[in-house]
Amino acid sequence: MGVGQLFEFCFRFLKNVFLPPYEFHEIKKHMDELGVKTLPIVSVTGFIIGVVLAMQSEPILARFGAESVLPAMVSLSVVRELGPVITALIFAGRVSSGIGAELGSMRVTEQIDAMEVSAIDPFRYLVVTRVVACSFILPVLTLYVVFLAIFGGYLAMILSQGMSLQLYVVSVVEAIRFGDIIPGIGKTFFFGFIVGIVGAFKGYNADKGTEGVGKASTTSVVLSSLLILVTDTVLVKITLWIWP
Amino acid sequence: MAIEMVKISHISKAFDDFVVLDDVSLSVNHGENLVVFGKSGTGKSVLLKCMVKLLVPDAGEVFIEGKNVHTISNAELTELRKNIGFLFQSAALYDSMSVSENLAFPLIRNFFFTKQEVEAKVKRALEMVSLEHAVDKMPSELSGGMRKRIGLARSIITEPKLMLYDEPTTGLDPITTKEISRLIRDLQNELKMTSIIITHDLACAQIISDRAVVLEKGKLKYEGSLKELTASSDPFLHDFFTSDIIED
Numbered sequence: 001m002g003v004g005q006l007f008e009f010c011f012r013f014l015k016n017v018f019l020p021p022y023e024f025h026e027i028k029k030h031m032d033e034l035g036v037k038t039l040p041i042v043s044v045t046g047f048i049i050g051v052v053l054a055m056q057s058e059p060i061l062a063r064f065g066a067e068s069v070l071p072a073m074v075s076l077s078v079v080r081e082l083g084p085v086i087t088a089l090i091f092a093g094r095v096s097s098g099i100g101a102e103l104g105s106m107r108v109t110e111q112i113d114a115m116e117v118s119a120i121d122p123f124r125y126l127v128v129t130r131v132v133a134c135s136f137i138l139p140v141l142t143l144y145v146v147f148l149a150i151f152g153g154y155l156a157m158i159l160s161q162g163m164s165l166q167l168y169v170v171s172v173v174e175a176i177r178f179g180d181i182i183p184g185i186g187k188t189f190f191f192g193f194i195v196g197i198v199g200a201f202k203g204y205n206a207d208k209g210t211e212g213v214g215k216a217s218t219t220s221v222v223l224s225s226l227l228i229l230v231t232d233t234v235l236v237k238i239t240l241w242i243w244p
Numbered sequence: 245m246a247i248e249m250v251k252i253s254h255i256s257k258a259f260d261d262f263v264v265l266d267d268v269s270l271s272v273n274h275g276e277n278l279v280v281f282g283k284s285g286t287g288k289s290v291l292l293k294c295m296v297k298l299l300v301p302d303a304g305e306v307f308i309e310g311k312n313v314h315t316i317s318n319a320e321l322t323e324l325r326k327n328i329g330f331l332f333q334s335a336a337l338y339d340s341m342s343v344s345e346n347l348a349f350p351l352i353r354n355f356f357f358t359k360q361e362v363e364a365k366v367k368r369a370l371e372m373v374s375l376e377h378a379v380d381k382m383p384s385e386l387s388g389g390m391r392k393r394i395g396l397a398r399s400i401i402t403e404p405k406l407m408l409y410d411e412p413t414t415g416l417d418p419i420t421t422k423e424i425s426r427l428i429r430d431l432q433n434e435l436k437m438t439s440i441i442i443t444h445d446l447a448c449a450q451i452i453s454d455r456a457v458v459l460e461k462g463k464l465k466y467e468g469s470l471k472e473l474t475a476s477s478d479p480f481l482h483d484f485f486t487s488d489i490i491e492d
Contacts, residue, residue: 106338114336117296118350118402119325 009201016121016128023129030133038094038141042087046145049082050074050152058160067161071168072175074153079176079184083146085232088191091138092224096199099130100220103203104213112204127200134196135189142188179243187235191228198224247274248307249406249438250295255304257290264290265301266462277432277439279449279470281484282459288442289333291459292408295440296328297321308406326354329404329437333411335395337383343370344379347398354402369397372434373427389420393427400431407432409441413448425451446474446485458484 054074061067103126106112115122150172157163199220206216250272257265264287272278282288293299295306297313306313311324337346347366351357357365370376373393378386386394392412399407412428413421425448432439432452441452449456449470456473458466458481466473466481474485 109339110332110334110336111338113293113298114330114332114338117298117325117328117330118354119322120350120353121322 005205006198006201009204010197012123013128013131013197016124017132023125026125026129027133027136030130031137034095034133035137035141037098038091039144041094042090042141042145043148045086045090046083046148047152049086049145050078050149050154051156053077053082053149054153054156055160058157068171070157071153071163071171075150075172075175076180078146078149078153079180081184081236083149084142084184084188084191085228087142087145088138088188088195088228089225091134091141091192092195092198092228093221095134096195096220096224097217099134099196099199100203100206101213101217103127103200104206104216105203107204107206108208108210108213123204127204130200131193131196134199135192138192138195139185139188142185146184183235183239183243187232187239190231190235194227194231195224198227248272249274249276249309250440251307252291252295253305253307255291255294255301255306257287257294257299257301263462265294267304268459268462268464269304270457270464270467272438272440274438275436277429277441277452277454279441279443279453279456280459281444281449281456281473282442283444283484286459287462288459289410292330292410292440292442295408296325296330326402327405329399329402329407331392331395331399331407331409331412333414335383335391337386337391337394337398339383341383342379343375343381343383343386343394346383346394347401350398350402365401369401372400372431373397389416389424392416392420392424396424396427396431400435400437403435405437407437407439409439409443411443411445412441413443413445418447421445421447422451424448428452 054070057073058067058070061070061073103112106126112122112126115125154163154165154168157168202216202220202223203213206212248271252268252270255265255268256263268287268291270278280288280291290299294301295308295313300314305315308324308328311320313321313324316324337343338349341349344366347369348362351362351365366379367376370379373396375390375393375397378390378394383391383394396412409428413424416424428439428441429452431437439452441449443449453470456468456470457464458473460466460480466476466478473481476482
């Protein structure tokens with residue numbers, strides 16, 4: 001399965017996503033499942049990112065006498081880059097492999113064929129709904145992770161500096177601008193799309209046998225993680241051009 | 245004069261260099277039950293999948309009710325498929341759905357039945373396969389025979405005109421094989437469907453078939469009533485049928 005087939009798969013998705021009937025019920029179901037499935041791991045990760053970032057940055061900033069900018073540094077790092085990318089990579093590991101394995105298993109056990117022969121379009125029902133759900137749930141999860149990371153940063157600073165919550169919140173709010181939040185959270189929509197489309201592509205086109213299912217699951221994570229990092233590079237360049 | 249339901253014309257299909265079907269032609273009349281025999285790997289399932297465009301043949305044509313399956317539009321194919329039931333070898337039940345959801349799925353997606361009508365049809369289909377008690381079970385909780393029955397119920401719930409069975413009794417014990425075969429025969433009699441049954445199970449064919457054909461190395465070699473084929477002195481047919489004849 002090459003790049004051409006992946007593009008063809010994306011094109012087929014774009015052709016189908018705007019056509020009725022819209023599977024709102026299925027999309028909502030997948031959003032619930034994917035959100036709940038990923039919540040525990042992103043919660044822990046988000047909190048730890050904030051704590052570790054504050055702990056690591058404090059002595060470095062202290063060398064330059066700039067401890068006061070620590071809340072701004074933690075929050076901007078988390079909003080602009082760390083929160084979106086780390087959440088997306090965790091989401092890819094958890095969800096893309098799951099979609100790859102689920103659809104791969106359905107392919108191997110002829111469930112997708114059964115759907116097709118029953119005059120039901122499996123692409124619309126299985127692929128479009130999952131990709132749309134991934135695209136919309138990842139920005140929500142990222143916002144949640146960003147909040148937890150900023151909170152984690154605050155806890156680290158209480159322990160080290162005894163900073164008040166009010167001062168921390170004011171520092172964070174003053175530091176973050178509209179042009180930091182929109183590109184930061186906005187790009188996770190594309191990351192969610194990548195996670196969904198790669199997982200679905202690998203699973204939907206899985207080879208026969210259990211080996212095919214395993215391969216679909218593993219390659220989904222590898223490819224979607226790689227594409228997230230490449231896309232991030234491109235999107236950072238574009239957003240810096242729009243919001244310098 | 246008999247009316248043709250299915251006409252397969254000079255179908256060929258190969259995977260890389262391996263020729264699976266080689267210039268196969270056959271036709272099935274309305275209401276007829278045709279059994280397709282053949283050793284494993286002779287292209288029986290591929291033939292069935294070419295008939296519903298799950299696979300595209302390299303050459304040849306398939307007509308169902310006069311429509312060329314491989315040249316009609318997607319919308320026409322969808323309409324055509326609404327009149328076709330397909331029982332997969334593995335039953336292919338949707339494992340994320342309960343038995344009742346499996347059965348209701350094609351009805352909800354393709355037709356405009358009310359909730360009560362769907363429930364009534366699900367109940368009736370389960371009664372037909374004697375599995376009313378399994379309505380809320382998940383596929384993972386079912387035995388092999390039960391899965392086949394539920395698969396059968398899901399295939400016939402839309403009352404298709406044409407039923408395609410891909411080895412409906414493979415992997416089942418002799419008693420369950422006979423039960424499933426009789427169930428298929430009774431359903432066909434009740435619903436007046438045309439059926440094509442892929443199998444290498446003679447016991448099943450003895451119960452169901454009106455006519456039989458035998459595929460050998462991708463070619464359709466023999467055709468006739470089951471009685472004629474089993475009585476043939478041809479060495480291949482003799483070997484094929486004498487290995488496991490079960491008197492009913």
